Amino acid sequence: MNLVVCLNKKLSITSHDAVSAVKKTFKVRKAGHTGTLDPAATGVLLVCLNEATKITGYLSDLDKEYVVTAKLGESTDTYDSEGIVTKRAGAFHIAESELEDIIKEFTGDIEQVPPMHSAIKVAGRPLYELARKGIEIERKPRRISINSLEILRFESPFLTLRVGCSKGTYIRSLCNDIGNALGTGAYVTDLSRTKVGSFTIEGSAAPDELPYKTKALYTIDSALAHLQEIALDSDASKRAKNGNPVRLDQQTGPHDRSSPPRTSGPPAPRSPFVRLKDHGGRTFGIGKINKDFIKIERLFNI
Numbered sequence: 001m002n003l004v005v006c007l008n009k010k011l012s013i014t015s016h017d018a019v020s021a022v023k024k025t026f027k028v029r030k031a032g033h034t035g036t037l038d039p040a041a042t043g044v045l046l047v048c049l050n051e052a053t054k055i056t057g058y059l060s061d062l063d064k065e066y067v068v069t070a071k072l073g074e075s076t077d078t079y080d081s082e083g084i085v086t087k088r089a090g091a092f093h094i095a096e097s098e099l100e101d102i103i104k105e106f107t108g109d110i111e112q113v114p115p116m117h118s119a120i121k122v123a124g125r126p127l128y129e130l131a132r133k134g135i136e137i138e139r140k141p142r143r144i145s146i147n148s149l150e151i152l153r154f155e156s157p158f159l160t161l162r163v164g165c166s167k168g169t170y171i172r173s174l175c176n177d178i179g180n181a182l183g184t185g186a187y188v189t190d191l192s193r194t195k196v197g198s199f200t201i202e203g204s205a206a207p208d209e210l211p212y213k214t215k216a217l218y219t220i221d222s223a224l225a226h227l228q229e230i231a232l233d234s235d236a237s238k239r240a241k242n243g244n245p246v247r248l249d250q251q252t253g254p255h256d257r258s259s260p261p262r263t264s265g266p267p268a269p270r271s272p273f274v275r276l277k278d279h280g281g282r283t284f285g286i287g288k289i290n291k292d293f294i295k296i297e298r299l300f301n302i
Contacts, residue, residue, distance in 0.1 A: 001028055002051040002302060004059070004223040006216040008204035009037050009045040018207070022047045025210050034059040035167075035196070036119060040082055043193035044204055052220050054298045058273060058286065059223065062197030063147060065164045068188055070175040072157040075185035077131070078117040079172035089184040096154050102181050103161070106174060107149050111141040115173050144169045158189070197226055220300060221275065221283040229275045230287065230294065237278040240285065245293040273297065 003026070009018045015036045023031035032053045034046040043066075048056050073092065076083030114120050116131040116139070130137060148164035163171060172188050179186025194201045205216035236246045274294065276287045284302070287294040 001026055001049055002220055002300070003049045004052050004055070004218040004220070005047040005049065005210065006199045006204045006218065007045045007047050007210075008201060008206050009042055010207065011042050012039050014039050015045060018045055019047050021207050022210065023049070025207070032056055035064075037193060038080075038191070040080055040188075041191040041193065043191075044196050044199055044201055045193070046196055046199060046223075048223075051300050051302055052223065054300065055220060055224060055286070058227065059197070061167050062199075062226065063164065063166055064169065064193060065162065065195035066171050067152065067160065067162050067192050067194050068171050068175060069158055069160045069190040070179065070186040071189050072159060072179060072182065072184045072186050074187060075176065075179060076187045078187075079115050079170075079176040080188040080191075083117070083187065087185050092184050094156060094182060094184065096151070099151065099154060099159070099182070103149050103151070103178060105181065106178060107146050109143060109145050112144050112170060112173050112177070113139050113141045114170055115176070117172075118170065142168055146174070157184075159186070162194075164195075219283075220302070221277075224275050224283070224286070227271060227273050227275045227286070229277060231277040231281070232279070234279045237276075237284065240276060240287065240294065240296050241299060243296055245290075245295045246287075248289070248292050248294060 005022055007018060007022060009015065015033050019031050019033050026049055028049045030053050031047060031049050034048065034056045037043065037045050046059055072094065073089045074085050075087040077086050116136050117128045119126045119128065122137065145166035146163065146169070147166070148162070150162040151159070152162055153160040163174065171191055175186050175188050192201070203215055205213035211217070232240060232246060240246045272289045274287050274289060275283055276285045276294070276296070277283050283300065285296050285300055286298040288297045
């Protein structure tokens with residue numbers, strides 16, 4: 001059973017525990033996820049089973065979408081409601097027009113400093129372990145992309161946003177930074193991941209709906225639909241499976257290198273990775289294009 005499960009992770013459980021539950025439901029040997037969701041967050045968590053664990057890296061790079069509610073007027077050490085309040089603003093009034101102007105500054109390619117309460121490792125230790133001991137260290141800013149930032153609701157002090165962003169974006173940091181720019185502070189009170197690439201919350205399944213909600217189950221091929229497809233003839237398939245480079249002109253299926261498919265959001269840079277299919281139409285691996293050649297990167301034992 002080599003599947004990708006589009007799971008709707010529930011509140012208060014870790015991503016690790018969610019994966020373990022899916023693994024138990026499907027009675028599989030191997031399982032892993034493509035991007036952690038905090039226990040306080042809900043929504044789309046992609047869980048890969050058996051051979052599908054080989055494609056986690058090709059799914060974790062997809063753009064994400066979140067719906068987040070933040071409370072203005074206070075800041076916490078974790079940037080969410082589970083933390084200790086570190087700052088309170090006095091009375092304030094924020095007009096929605098002012099809010100719209102501020103959030104424009106956070107759209108596009110920006111620098112973001114990750115929170116201390118995160119799983120990023122420094123010298124082999126996750127930052128949250130240091131944070132729990134009251135230790136704060138300098139973190140280097142990371143370049144991220146905020147593809148879209150939309151105000152869904154503003155009833156002071158609560159602000160709800162829809163955020164489209166790149167891999168590596170911390171929504172808690174984004175809300176904290178917006179709060180600082182407003183001069184009020186802010187922390188996350190509710191967070192849901194609503195989309196990963198073309199995987200949506202509407203197409204996800206709650207744990208108790210598995211394994212029967214089949215629209216939330218994806219084959220390896222369908223989960224990799226954002227990668228272009230190349231079909232190879234019999235001889236080229238054998239060469240690729242043996243780790244030998246194959247010329248692009250040995251493909252038997254269509255492949256337009258100038259027009260890559262899109263998943264969601266703005267046009268993505270052309271990926272050098274492709275789905276490889278044999279002459280019988282079976283997806284057997286992921287290849288990487290280098291000039292006029294393809295070489296296998298991941299081979300599926302299916």
